[in-house]
Amino acid sequence: xxxxxxxxxxxxxxxxxxxxxxxxxxxxxxxxxxxxxxxxxxxxxxxxxxxxxxxxxxxxxxxxxxxxxxxxxxxxxxxxxxxxxxxxxxxxxxxxxxxxxxxxxxxxxxxxxxxxxxxxxxxxxxxxxxxxxxxxxxxxxxxxxxxxxxxxxxxxxxxxxxxxxxxxxxxxxxxxxxxxxxxxxxxxxxxxxxxxxxxxxxxxxxxxxxxxxxxxxxxxxxxxxxxxxxxxxxxxxxxxxxxxxxxxxxxxxxxxxxxxxxxxxxxxxxxxxxxxxxxxxxxxxxxxxxxxxxxxxxxxxxxxxxxxxxxxxxxxxxxxxxxxxxxxxxxxxxxxxxxxxxxxxxxxxxxxxxxxxxxxxxxxxxxxxxxxxxxxxxxxxxxxxxxxxxxxxxxxxxxxxxxxxxxxxxxxxxxxxxxxxxxxxxxxxxxxxxxxxxxxxxxxxxxxxxxxxxxxxxxxxxxxxxxxxxxxxxxxxxxxxxxxxxxxxxxxxxxxxxxxxxxxxxxxxxxxxxxxxxxxxxxxxxxxxxxxxxxxxxx
Amino acid sequence: xxxxxxxxxxxxxxxxxxxxxxxxxxxxxxxxxxxxxxxxxxxxxxxxxxxxxxxxxxxxxxxxxxxxxxxxxxxxxxxxxxxxxxxxxxxxxxxxxxxxxxxxxxxxxxxxxxxxxxxxxxxxxxxxxxxxxxxxxxxxxxxxxxxxxxxxxxxxxxxxxxxxxxxxxxxxxxxxxxxxxxxxxxxxxxxxxxxxxxxxxxxxxxxxxxxxxxxxxxxxxxxxxxxxxxxxxxxxxxxxxxxxxxxxxxxxxxxxxxxxxxxxxxxxxxxxxxxxxxxxxxxxxxxxxxxxxxxxxxxxxxxxxxxxxxxxxxxxxxxxxxxxxxxxxxxxxxxxxxxxxxxxxxxxxxxxxxxxxxxxxxxxxxxxxxxxxxxxxxxxxxxxxxxxxxxxxxxxxx
Numbered sequence: 001x002x003x004x005x006x007x008x009x010x011x012x013x014x015x016x017x018x019x020x021x022x023x024x025x026x027x028x029x030x031x032x033x034x035x036x037x038x039x040x041x042x043x044x045x046x047x048x049x050x051x052x053x054x055x056x057x058x059x060x061x062x063x064x065x066x067x068x069x070x071x072x073x074x075x076x077x078x079x080x081x082x083x084x085x086x087x088x089x090x091x092x093x094x095x096x097x098x099x100x101x102x103x104x105x106x107x108x109x110x111x112x113x114x115x116x117x118x119x120x121x122x123x124x125x126x127x128x129x130x131x132x133x134x135x136x137x138x139x140x141x142x143x144x145x146x147x148x149x150x151x152x153x154x155x156x157x158x159x160x161x162x163x164x165x166x167x168x169x170x171x172x173x174x175x176x177x178x179x180x181x182x183x184x185x186x187x188x189x190x191x192x193x194x195x196x197x198x199x200x201x202x203x204x205x206x207x208x209x210x211x212x213x214x215x216x217x218x219x220x221x222x223x224x225x226x227x228x229x230x231x232x233x234x235x236x237x238x239x240x241x242x243x244x245x246x247x248x249x250x251x252x253x254x255x256x257x258x259x260x261x262x263x264x265x266x267x268x269x270x271x272x273x274x275x276x277x278x279x280x281x282x283x284x285x286x287x288x289x290x291x292x293x294x295x296x297x298x299x300x301x302x303x304x305x306x307x308x309x310x311x312x313x314x315x316x317x318x319x320x321x322x323x324x325x326x327x328x329x330x331x332x333x334x335x336x337x338x339x340x341x342x343x344x345x346x347x348x349x350x351x352x353x354x355x356x357x358x359x360x361x362x363x364x365x366x367x368x369x370x371x372x373x374x375x376x377x378x379x380x381x382x383x384x385x386x387x388x389x390x391x392x393x394x395x396x397x398x399x400x401x402x403x404x405x406x407x408x409x410x411x412x413x414x415x416x417x418x419x420x421x422x423x424x425x426x427x428x429x430x431x432x433x434x435x436x437x438x439x440x441x442x443x444x445x446x447x448x449x450x451x452x453x454x455x456x457x458x459x460x461x462x463x464x465x466x467x468x469x470x471x472x473x474x475x476x477x478x479x480x481x482x483x484x485x486x487x488x489x490x491x492x493x494x495x496x497x498x499x500x501x502x503x504x505x506x507x508x509x510x511x512x513x514x515x516x517x518x519x520x521x522x523x524x525x526x527x528x529x530x531x532x533x534x535x536x537x538x539x
Numbered sequence: 540x541x542x543x544x545x546x547x548x549x550x551x552x553x554x555x556x557x558x559x560x561x562x563x564x565x566x567x568x569x570x571x572x573x574x575x576x577x578x579x580x581x582x583x584x585x586x587x588x589x590x591x592x593x594x595x596x597x598x599x600x601x602x603x604x605x606x607x608x609x610x611x612x613x614x615x616x617x618x619x620x621x622x623x624x625x626x627x628x629x630x631x632x633x634x635x636x637x638x639x640x641x642x643x644x645x646x647x648x649x650x651x652x653x654x655x656x657x658x659x660x661x662x663x664x665x666x667x668x669x670x671x672x673x674x675x676x677x678x679x680x681x682x683x684x685x686x687x688x689x690x691x692x693x694x695x696x697x698x699x700x701x702x703x704x705x706x707x708x709x710x711x712x713x714x715x716x717x718x719x720x721x722x723x724x725x726x727x728x729x730x731x732x733x734x735x736x737x738x739x740x741x742x743x744x745x746x747x748x749x750x751x752x753x754x755x756x757x758x759x760x761x762x763x764x765x766x767x768x769x770x771x772x773x774x775x776x777x778x779x780x781x782x783x784x785x786x787x788x789x790x791x792x793x794x795x796x797x798x799x800x801x802x803x804x805x806x807x808x809x810x811x812x813x814x815x816x817x818x819x820x821x822x823x824x825x826x827x828x829x830x831x832x833x834x835x836x837x838x839x840x841x842x843x844x845x846x847x848x849x850x851x852x853x854x855x856x857x858x859x860x861x862x863x864x865x866x867x868x869x870x871x872x873x874x875x876x877x878x879x880x881x882x883x884x885x886x887x888x889x890x891x892x893x894x895x896x897x898x899x900x901x902x903x904x905x906x907x908x909x910x911x912x913x914x915x916x917x918x919x920x921x922x923x924x925x926x927x928x929x930x931x932x933x934x935x936x937x
Contacts, residue, residue, distance in 0.1 A: 065849070069880040079878060081589050100583055101566070229585075229877045230849055239593055348769070349582060390767055392594050392699045392937040397706075397765035535849050538912065 004030050004289040006521070007279055009266050009305070010461070010500065012040025015295030016249040016260075017514030018499040018521075020071055023256035024530040025522050030287065031258065032279065034265030034461065037243075038250055040295075041460050041467065042509050044243025044394075048447035051334040051401050052394040054241040055451065056460060057467070058330075058385060058403040059083075059354075061226030061235045062508035063245065064139060067515055070532040071252040078248035079239040081390065082228045086354035087344055088198035089437045091363055095343040096194050097350065113192035123189045123199070124233075130174060131225035131232050132539055133162055138505045138512050139534035141520060142479040142487045178474045180217040181210075183361060197358045201381060204407055206467040206507060208325035210368030211361055215473040222472055222506065230539070235354065237385070240393045245509060269294070269301075269496065271310035276496035279305075291495045291521060295514070296461060297469035298322045298482035298502040301491075312492045318483045322502075323471040326411035326453030326464030327371060331430045334447040335400040338389065339438045351389045357382040357433055367408055374414025376426050381407045382433050399446070406430055411453035411464040418454045426450060468507025469500050478504055489517040490524070497521055551576040554601040555691040555752035559760075563770055570773055573665065573687070575602035577773065584774035585877070591738050591779050592878050592924075594767025594937075595697035597759065598737075598776055600744065601752075604666050605687045609658045611680035617651060617659060620674040622807060622829065624820040628653045631720040633733050637807050637815050638670075643828030644795035644804040646670060647788065648812075650735065652720060660686075664788050670796070674824070691752035695759070696742030696779070698928055699766040702936040704732070704743065706762045712743075713933035726751050737776060739783020741928045766937075781872050782879060782924035784843055786810055791841060791871045791885060808837040809887070839868065839887040843919040846882040846899055849875055850912060855884075855899040859892050861913060863900050867892035870899065879923040884916075893918065 006022050008015045011033035019029045037043055041056035060080055068078065085105075088096040096112060099105045109117035143155035163171055177185065182203030183196075190196040202223035203209075203216040210216065228236040238244040250260060265282040269292050278288040294301040302311060302319030344350055358364070358381060367377035383405045388395035395401040409426060427450035435441045453465025462469060470476055479487045482502045489497050499517035501507040519531040544550070552575045554560070560578060568579040577599070580587060590596040608617060618625040621636040628634050630653050637648040647670075649663030661671075671683045695704075704712045709723050715734045723730045728748045736742035747755050760768055780787060788794055791810060798804035806829065807816050816829055846852050852873040859865040868888035876883045888897065897916040902909060928934050 065880055074879050079593065081593050082585070084583070084586060100586070229875060349586075352586075390594065392767050397702070538848070538850070538910070 004028050006291045006293060007287055007289040008293045008295060010295035011038040011260055012295050013042045013246045013249055013509055013511055014500050014514035016246060016253055017511040018293055018518045019258050020249055020253040021515055021518035021530045023253055023258035025527045029258045031260045032264040032266060033262045036262050039243045039246030042242040042246045044241025047449050048334045050396045052241050053332040055332060057242045057509050059235050060238050060509055061228060062510035064510055064512055066532045066535045067511045073248040076248035076251035078244050080228055080236040081239055082234050082236040083353040084349050086356060088356045088358045090194040091359045094194050096198055112195055116190045116192045116195045119189040127224060128232055130221055134225050135536045136162055141516055142504045145479055178218050179214050181212045181214050182216040182220045183212045185217040193360045197360050197364060198356060201356055201358055206328055207471060208327040211364045219472055237387050237391055239391055266305050269306050271493055275494045293497045293499050295500040297324060297463050297500060299324050299463045310493060315492050322482060323476055324463045324466045326466050327408050329406040329409035330451040331404040331427055332449040333402045333445055335402055335444040336446050337444050338400050339441050339444055341438045351386055355384040371408035371410050374410050376409040380433060382430060404430055409452055418452055423450050423452055469502040472506050489520040554599050555749035556599050556756055559756045560770055572602040577602055580772040580774045581770050587769060587771035587775035588778045590769035591697045591771060595699040595703055595763060596769045596771040598694040598771050600692045600694045604663050605690050606661045607684045607686050608661055610682050611657055612678040613657055613659055613681050616675050616678040616681045619823055622816040622823055624817040633718045633735050637812055639825035640795050641825055643806045643825035643832055645792055645807060646795050691747050691749040693745045694736055695745055696736045696738045696740055698741055699937050700742055701934040703763050703766050707758060716932045717930060726754050737785055738779035739922060739924050741934050778874060781874055782876050784922040806832050806837060808832050809839045811841045836890055840890050840893060842886050842888045844884040844886050844916040845919050846884055846916050847914045849882050850901050850903045851875055852884050852899045852901045855901050857886055857888060858898045859895050861898050863913060876923055883923045
C-alpha cells in the first residue's frame, strides 16, 4: 500500500499552500478534501447559471505577496485587482465616501468634520506603524517565550528590537492597543459618528465581539494590516472570485507533483505508538503517511477526528474550550442590474469598492446585543461589494453579483435550531437593510444564497462558522495560538502538525499559516527550506 | 463675447477624441505628444492599468505619426529603409519594424500596415517626414503622404475587447489573428481595425476618419459600459508596455538623429531586436554596419531583469559583484509589476557580463530619508506578462 510523505487534511487555501511548499521540497504529498470542490472558504462556484459566487470569503488583502510571487501564482492564473474606495451609509441618510485620491478624500472628510479630516492623518500614521510591526511577524514562527532554546531566544530578541524601534511612548500605546475596544481606540481620534462607525467596522468583522468589547481594536488592525501591491490597508478582488486564489495554489501544487483528492472526508487521524501515521477516510479507506497536517480548526481537529486516547491529558479540554464563536452570515445575490443608492452619485468609479451599511456606533453595538441573546441582528451591519462592477468574469455583461457579509448572526438560535424558514427570514432582514438605502433593490434580485453560521459550519467545516478558525483575541494570538506551548505548528502528537488559520498569524486568506507550517515541517524532516522570506522588512 | 485668446499660439492641439476625454480627466493630468494635449492619467494610473489587464480600456493614439506610402515602388522603398523584409508582409497584415542610419544606429521604431500591394501605412512615435523624403530618393514611383491629422486612432486593449467589438457588430472580428487588419463599414465611412497594441495583452487598434471619431467613441463606450471600459493614459501605458517588455523612445533608446554624443544612440542588436534585422534581403540602410556588429557582438544588450525585493530599481546602476565595485550597466525602466507580482526592470548590460552575477544598487526614499539596498537580479528570457489570450484566436469573452 502506498505511503505518502505527508497528508494534508482540507483543501482550503492554507492546506494547499502547505502542500505546495512540501511538494516543492520533493515530498510526496496528498491533500484530502471532504467537499467535491477545493478552496474551502476561498472558493468560486457557479450558484446560479452565469453567476460565479465567492460564497464565503469575498475580498483579499492579507495574501502575502512574497508567496504569490514565489509560487508564481500569476502564471497559474491569479490576478488581484485593488478596490477604489468605500462608501458608508449612516442611519440618518448621510453617506461617507472614502476615495483613493488623498486630496479628494480629505475634502470629503472635511465635509463631515474638519477635525476628523485632520485626525485621519494621525490615525493612518499610527495604524500604519502598528501594521508594519505586526506584518514583520506574519511569516515567522512565534517564539516559545519559556523554552530558552537558542532559536526562541533569538526570535524574542528580534521582536524586542522591532518593538524598540517604535519609541517609548508608542510602546505604551501599542500594549494598550491589544486589550482596547475599537470604540475606545477611535475615541482618541474622531468625533463624527459616521466616520467613527465606518472606521470601527473592521473591528467586528468575523468576531463575536462588539465595537465596545475589549480586544476589538486588534481585530480592526488585523483587517487593515494587509496590502495590495504594498499599499497597506488596501483591499482587492481576486479576478474570477476568491476561488482563483485556491485554484492557482492548487495548480502550483500539481505542477510540483502534488495530489488532491476531493470527496475524501477524514473520519480519523491514525496514531500508532504515539505517532500520527495516516488517516481513515469517511468511506473506510486508509491512507498512510509519514506526517499528517491538519488544515481544520483546532477544535475540529482535536475533538472530532482524533481519538481522545491518542491525546496527552488536557489537550482535549483545551480544544473544547478554544474560543471559536460564529458571529457572521453571508448573503450572495445575483442582480439583473446595478443597484442605485440614495445620496450616491452614479459614476464609473463609485461602485468599484466596498459598500458598508454601518449606521452608527450605537447601531453596531445594538446589532451585537441581538447576537448575545441568540438572535440575528434586527438592524445588522452589512459589508457589501459588487465585484461584477469591475470583474467581468463573475456575472453576465450588464448583470451583477453582490456579496454581502453580515454581522451578527448566531450559529445557534435562542428560538431553537435553524430552519429554512428562519434562514429566509434572516436573508430578508439583510435585503430590507439594503433596500432602505437603495429603493427598488429588491426588484433587481434574480437569485439569492443565504448562509448562516450553521450552514458555513456544515459545508465548509469551520466550527460555528467562525471565519478566523478561532477568535483573534490576545489569549489566542501569536505564541498563544492555538494553545500556549503549541504555537510552532507542531501538535502534541508526534508527526502531527496544524497549518490552518487556528495557527499564527490567524484568519484571513493570507497563505501564511500554511507556508509557516511547511517551513517547520521541512526543518523537522531536515529538508531544505522552500518557503520564502517575507518582503516587508524594509517598508 | 468673442475675444481672441492671446495665448492661442502656445496652446496644444486637441485630438478628435478630446471632447469626450477631457471631462473624464478628473485629475487634469495632461502631458503632450507631438503637439497634442495628451492624458497622463484620467483618474488613477494604477486603476487604469488594471482596466487594461482585467477588462478593457482605450488609449488615444491619434497623436501618433501616420504616413501613407504608395506607388509601384513603395514596397521597395520601405524595404530599403527598414531592417525587416517587407516583401514577406501579406496584404491586411501589420509588422513591427525599426529603421537605422547608415551606421546601423536606430532612427525609430514603428509599424507597417500593408493596405494593398502598392499601398502601406507607416506609424511611428515621432515625426519622420524628412527621413522618409530622404529614403524615397531614387525611387521613381513612390509618394509619402503625412496623414497624421487625417486619421483618428484609439488603442483598445484588454481581455474583454473582442467581446465588445463583437457586440458592436464587427462581424468576424474574433477570427482576426494577431497583426491582422480588418475593414468594416461604420456610419458614413470605413473603420479599420488591426489586432495590435502596446500592452502585451489581447487588444485592437481602431483607425477612423476624425469626423467619425466621436461617433466611434460613443458607440464603444455605450457597449463597453457592461464590459468595464475606461480611458487610460500614458502612465498606465508605460506600466503595461514594461510588463510586456516593449521599448520606449526616451527610456530604452535615443533616436539616432536626435543624439548628440557618440554611441548614446543604439543598434537593434543592443536593444535585443536582432530578430528584426534580415540580412537575406536586398540592401537596406545600415546593413554593413549591422553585419559588422552582428559578427562582433553588441557592446550592450537590453535585458529583462527580475529583481529581489519590492523596491523599484529606477535609474539604478548595475554591478557584477555584490560589493558594487564592478559596474556593468544601468536600468532603463523599472517598476513593481502588479500582474506578475515581481520587481521588474529593463536594463542595458555590457554583453560580456550577461552571464555573471548582476546586482542592482537601488536608492529609495522613506519620509524624506534616503535609503539604499543592493539586490540580486535574475535575467528573464521571456516577457514578464504574456497571457495566452493575447495570442488566442478566437479570443475568449473575458
